[in-house]
Amino acid sequence: MVALLTALGIILFFLGLLFSVAWHELGHFATAKMFGIRCTQYMVGFGKTLWSRKKGETEYGVKLVPLGGYVRMVGMIPPANRSGDDSGKPMSRWRAMIEDAREASYVELEPGDEDRQFYQRAPWKRIIVMVAGPAMNLILAVILFTTVLMGIGVQQNTTSVDTVATCVLPADSTQTGCPADAPPTPASEAGIQPGDRIVEVDGEPTPDWAAANTAIRESMGPTEVTVERGGETVTLTADLIENQVVARDENNDIVYETDADGEPITDEQGYQIPETESAGFLGITFAQERSPLGAAETARVMGDSVVGVAEALVALPSKVDDVFRAAFLGEQRTVDSPVGIVGASRIGGEVLSQPIPLTDRVVFMVNMLAGVNLFLFAFNMVPILPLDGGHILGALWESVRRGLARVFRRPDPGPFDVAQLMPVAYIVVVCFVMFSVMLLIADVVNPVRLVQ
Numbered sequence: 001m002v003a004l005l006t007a008l009g010i011i012l013f014f015l016g017l018l019f020s021v022a023w024h025e026l027g028h029f030a031t032a033k034m035f036g037i038r039c040t041q042y043m044v045g046f047g048k049t050l051w052s053r054k055k056g057e058t059e060y061g062v063k064l065v066p067l068g069g070y071v072r073m074v075g076m077i078p079p080a081n082r083s084g085d086d087s088g089k090p091m092s093r094w095r096a097m098i099e100d101a102r103e104a105s106y107v108e109l110e111p112g113d114e115d116r117q118f119y120q121r122a123p124w125k126r127i128i129v130m131v132a133g134p135a136m137n138l139i140l141a142v143i144l145f146t147t148v149l150m151g152i153g154v155q156q157n158t159t160s161v162d163t164v165a166t167c168v169l170p171a172d173s174t175q176t177g178c179p180a181d182a183p184p185t186p187a188s189e190a191g192i193q194p195g196d197r198i199v200e201v202d203g204e205p206t207p208d209w210a211a212a213n214t215a216i217r218e219s220m221g222p223t224e225v226t227v228e229r230g231g232e233t234v235t236l237t238a239d240l241i242e243n244q245v246v247a248r249d250e251n252n253d254i255v256y257e258t259d260a261d262g263e264p265i266t267d268e269q270g271y272q273i274p275e276t277e278s279a280g281f282l283g284i285t286f287a288q289e290r291s292p293l294g295a296a297e298t299a300r301v302m303g304d305s306v307v308g309v310a311e312a313l314v315a316l317p318s319k320v321d322d323v324f325r326a327a328f329l330g331e332q333r334t335v336d337s338p339v340g341i342v343g344a345s346r347i348g349g350e351v352l353s354q355p356i357p358l359t360d361r362v363v364f365m366v367n368m369l370a371g372v373n374l375f376l377f378a379f380n381m382v383p384i385l386p387l388d389g390g391h392i393l394g395a396l397w398e399s400v401r402r403g404l405a406r407v408f409r410r411p412d413p414g415p416f417d418v419a420q421l422m423p424v425a426y427i428v429v430v431c432f433v434m435f436s437v438m439l440l441i442a443d444v445v446n447p448v449r450l451v452q
Contacts, residue, residue, distance in 0.1 A: 005353040009365070013348025014066075016369045017341055018044055021069045023140055024376060027132035028071040028388075029058075035125045038116040040108050041072040066341055067436055073129075075117020077105040077422075078415040101422040119415045123399035130388045130395070137377040142302065144370035148363050149298040153290035155360075157209035161196045161227075162287035164188055170244035171276045185283025190238035192227065192284060199233065200226035209286055217245065217279040225282070243281035246274045271335060290359070309374045312336075313382075320435065327442035335448060340436060343443030344372065347450060385418070385425035394418045 022044045029042050038057060043049075045063030052061025080102060109117075118126065148154070167182035169175060198206050201215035202223045219240045226235045247255040256272040257265040264272045293301065319338050325331040339347065351364045383393040398416035405413055 002353045006349040009349035009352025010345045012352070013365060013369065014341065014345040016348075016365075017344065017372065018066060020137060020140060020369070020373050020376060021045075021066070023136050024133045024380070025069045025071050027134075027136035028073075028129055031129045031132040032071065032073050032118070035121050035129065036116055037118050037121065037129070038074045038113055039071055040074060041070070043072075044069040046070075072108070073118045074108050074110075074113050075105065075119050077102050077419045078119040078417055080417070080419075097423045097426065098419045102419045105419075119418075123395040123402075126395040127392050130391045133388050134377040134380040137373040137380070141370045141373040141377065144366050144373070145302050145305065146298060148366050148370070149293045149301055150295070151292065152359065152363055153292040154363075155288040156291045157213070157286040158289055159198045159206055159209055159212045160287040161187075161192060161194050161198065162285045163194055164192055165283040165285075168241065168243060168281065168283065171246050171274075186238040186240050186281065187283040190225065190236045192225065192236060192238065192282075193229065196227035196229050196234075198225060199228050200224070200235075213248075213286070216240070216282045217248075219280045223280075238282060240280045240282055242278050244276045245279045245281060247277040266334065266336075305371065305374060306378075309371065309378050313375070313378050320438075323435070323438050323442050326446045327438050330446065333442065333446055333448050335450060337442075337448050338439060339448055340439035340443050342440055343447055344368070346443065346447055350450060384428055385421050386429060390421065390425070391418065394421070 025042060025044065029039055032039050040058060042058055042060045043052075043063055044061075045066045046068060047063050047065040050062050050064055052059050054060070080099075118129070121129075164187045165185045166188055167178035168185055169178075169182065198212045200206060201212060202219055202225075204211075204215055206212035206215055220242060221240060223238055223240050224235055225238050226233060228234075249255055255275045257275050259265055266272055316338060322331070322333070322337060326333045326337065348365050348368065351368075352361050354361060380388045381392070383389040385391070385394075394416045398413075401413045401416070405411065
């Protein structure tokens, strides 16, 4: 059964990734058609075509390598500006690459395309076409996050007791049992039971978990704890003691250890290490239940996700060495290591096979897919070719040049020649392919494991 669920999770998440790619390309395709640009292909994947069908003037299909997709639009590269022709000089390798790219762009031109080419559209229209793809990923991420956060809800602590510890151990202890000399917890001595709902601590009402947790941490010595049990109210006296507990800030959020530069300290698996502090200790854990978030809380969580994705994107180059070592030297990968399509799908399969409530498994997979779409949005907006952000930057620069020409009454400089940047695009593609292959090897031979 575990193997079946794992395989199902891998397939479902892989299909979710393919849908995200197709959804991205739909943004480019729909806006290009809206502005009258002829689109010859709408493809999910790269390499050999596995399936395709032509409808109208566009070929729709799926290709072998699922590392992305593309919409082929005619006239992505403008004609060369032949003023000051230097055809008498030998062509440099750089120039040859530029002209080869320009020539390849002309191959698909047909009679009737004279006014249907991408470069002929106003810069603002080209920006819309290129932004539309990443925007579709952003929209999908928002829909998925909103569905989970405001619809299904997130696990939140309640005032109900989940477990009662038998003995006192510090928060940073790695022991699983109780040593012979370990004293009993105040909760077990007071007779607090799992299922009790704490309604008062030392006479102060505790309407929510934050209030109950704060009241316990700030109390010391004999303290009255009023609980609701089986429809009745019971008042117990617990002798709270000082112990090392997980540190929390003024918002009751966990505080994690940082180094001298303020960077989080992680363990061998890449998990952040919580700080500990001395505080009142009762010896219980609170039960959790799913509760939908409001609009403001949902916006805050999604904002934190955007910041996290931006930080991950900035840190991506620094992870190349770690991925190389994991792929070829057998070094252990951490939970924050980059993963490719294979690795992400395998994590989806791992999560779906876990013995936890189905809702929790589905929520995790949906959140992960939302995070992938958020990353696709941010990654494609990076202003380098062949990414969408490179084309957006070119259109913006063209708009600035033409605007300055009008202000200073100079001749129209014409469309920005994106072909001049094609050698850079080739370098980016080579680096991307090499990194993708390295990720694939690491995901197969040394995968990231969320469950040890």
